[in-house]
Amino acid sequence: MLNTRIRALAAKDLQLHWRAIVTSQLAIVGVILLGKAMRPHGRPAELAVLVFTLNYLLAGYWGEWLVSREKGKGTVAWLRSLPVTDFDLVTSKLVAQAFCIVSLWALSSGLSLWDFFFPRLMATWAVVLLAILTFGALSLTCRWRFRQKAGQVLPFALAAGLIVPFVLARRWGADVPRQLEALWTHGGGKAAVALALVVCYLAIWWGTLAWIRRSDTSRLVE
Amino acid sequence: MVTSGLELRQLTKTYPGFQLGPLSCRLQPGRSYGLVGPNGAGKTTLLNVISLQAQASGGEVRFGDTPVRWSDTGWKERISYVRETPSFYGELSVARTLRLASRLYRNWDEAFAASLLSRLELAPEKRVERLSKGNAVKLGIVTALAHRAELLILDEPTSGLDPTARAEMHEILRALQREHAPLTLLFSSHILEDLDQVVDDLFILRNGAFVFEGAMRELERLALFRVAETIDLRKSPDVRLMWRKNGFLWVAVPRDCPFATTLSTLPGCREDPKGLTLSTLYEGTAHAC
Numbered sequence: 001m002l003n004t005r006i007r008a009l010a011a012k013d014l015q016l017h018w019r020a021i022v023t024s025q026l027a028i029v030g031v032i033l034l035g036k037a038m039r040p041h042g043r044p045a046e047l048a049v050l051v052f053t054l055n056y057l058l059a060g061y062w063g064e065w066l067v068s069r070e071k072g073k074g075t076v077a078w079l080r081s082l083p084v085t086d087f088d089l090v091t092s093k094l095v096a097q098a099f100c101i102v103s104l105w106a107l108s109s110g111l112s113l114w115d116f117f118f119p120r121l122m123a124t125w126a127v128v129l130l131a132i133l134t135f136g137a138l139s140l141t142c143r144w145r146f147r148q149k150a151g152q153v154l155p156f157a158l159a160a161g162l163i164v165p166f167v168l169a170r171r172w173g174a175d176v177p178r179q180l181e182a183l184w185t186h187g188g189g190k191a192a193v194a195l196a197l198v199v200c201y202l203a204i205w206w207g208t209l210a211w212i213r214r215s216d217t218s219r220l221v222e
Numbered sequence: 223m224v225t226s227g228l229e230l231r232q233l234t235k236t237y238p239g240f241q242l243g244p245l246s247c248r249l250q251p252g253r254s255y256g257l258v259g260p261n262g263a264g265k266t267t268l269l270n271v272i273s274l275q276a277q278a279s280g281g282e283v284r285f286g287d288t289p290v291r292w293s294d295t296g297w298k299e300r301i302s303y304v305r306e307t308p309s310f311y312g313e314l315s316v317a318r319t320l321r322l323a324s325r326l327y328r329n330w331d332e333a334f335a336a337s338l339l340s341r342l343e344l345a346p347e348k349r350v351e352r353l354s355k356g357n358a359v360k361l362g363i364v365t366a367l368a369h370r371a372e373l374l375i376l377d378e379p380t381s382g383l384d385p386t387a388r389a390e391m392h393e394i395l396r397a398l399q400r401e402h403a404p405l406t407l408l409f410s411s412h413i414l415e416d417l418d419q420v421v422d423d424l425f426i427l428r429n430g431a432f433v434f435e436g437a438m439r440e441l442e443r444l445a446l447f448r449v450a451e452t453i454d455l456r457k458s459p460d461v462r463l464m465w466r467k468n469g470f471l472w473v474a475v476p477r478d479c480p481f482a483t484t485l486s487t488l489p490g491c492r493e494d495p496k497g498l499t500l501s502t503l504y505e506g507t508a509h510a511c
Binding site for chain 2: 075080083084116218
């Protein structure tokens with residue numbers, strides 16, 4: 001499925017950033033384990049929120065990071081002068097990012113929340129991973145399309161636009177969040193959310209590809 | 223193998239406030255072409271369109287009988303584009319940069335890459351960020367040629383190089399072209415010495431249009447006349463270039479054409495004893511009429 005060029009480009013990204021990737025992953029795992037050690041009798045759900053939040057922040061960071069370097073140093077211009085298709089370019093970034101996200105989520109949740117997720121909440125584990133992947137892809141596409149500040153802030157603003165109303169409605173005792181939670185727990189909520197996330201991920205990939213295909217290289221560098 | 227070279231047909235590229243073209247020309251395989259013009263003339267834009275870094279607004283680029291499509295990776299395997307400042311990954315070594323490039327080209331020639339590397343005296347283990355400007359351009363040339371490109375596009379590769387490095391670059395390009403026929407060179411520069419040393423044919427671009435196209439050898443055969451600006455010269459087909467400057471009309475025509483004789487008999491006409499030099503030509507195109 002992944003052609004040689006995509007594998008070569010993704011491997012190049014991991015090779016260029018491996019120190020930063022490993023360091024940030026170790027730091028995040030360290031913070032989580034420290035949090036667990038400081039509150040040995042804390043509720044697993046609270047720890048799950050911490051693990052999710054850190055993974056989510058780092059996914060956004062990696063998305064921004066993988067593209068910023070190419071745009072800022074103009075290396076994307078060199079890549080585009082080689083026989084690399086725009087499909088290869090976009091897909092390889094998503095593959096490199098997915099590698100980072102999946103490995104961190106598996107490592108951090110496996111080390112600190114194994115008993116919480118497995119085997120009872122495996123579906124939740126997978127849906128949360130999909131959500132982080134989708135957010136990472138959003139951050140990647142925002143950075144392709146916008147300048148640094150906007151590219152950094154926009155994905156977080158969009159995610160906040162979804163999460164904050166839900167949290168506020170729940171706090172104010174509105175019915176909708178309760179109904180959604182019931183659907184999530186008992187109905188086909190998890191499958192529906194997973195499907196929606198997959199559709200979003202593919203739409204982001206397709207939209208980014210369509211935009212890059214239309215763009216002159218000068219629009220892809222800063 | 224190339225049977226006929228690159229052809230531009232009514233090629234245009236429009237940006238807000240600037241239009242390149244419409245440009246039409248044909249490059250013959252195995253020759254080297256100089257593209258010269260002041261900053262903002264459209265040289266890089268033209269090279270970007272040819273190398274598919276920018277999408278043409280109109281017209282087409284053809285190679286042989288085939289039109290080149292936007293995002294045509296097959297085309298990118300037949301050409302190479304070396305920028306003024308090649309933007310490689312600074313953290314990678316020369317060898318790793320070449321390994322990355324080798325995985326992206328289907329027609330990469332490992333042995334040829336190794337021979338170019340040793341010939342250009344590039345240390346494989348050296349990190350790209352530690353290379354001098356000249357060596358970075360050399361690395362650009364290795365990555366550009368190791369897949370046996372048929373057309374090598376160079377955008378001001380000697381800009382910022384000292385005279386020794388520039389002379390070395392001229393020698394490298396001449397030798398590569400001699401040894402790897404029919405490699406076509408398209409060389410953009412505003413250093414006239416580069417053109418003198420490397421190119422066979424010249425295109426001068428100003429404000430997005432070619433104001434002169436011709437062989438470098440042709441310059442030696444052109445005479446340059448200065449006549450009073452008030453003289454109404456009907457444009458003869460023999461006139462290769464004409465410009466106004468300091469109250470005079472400057473006319474370049476082949477020495478042996480009848481129109482040269484006609485010009486020399488005009489009252490007050492003076493022939494420049496140096497003939498049409500490259501620098502006169504370049505200056506003249508700024509005022510071409």
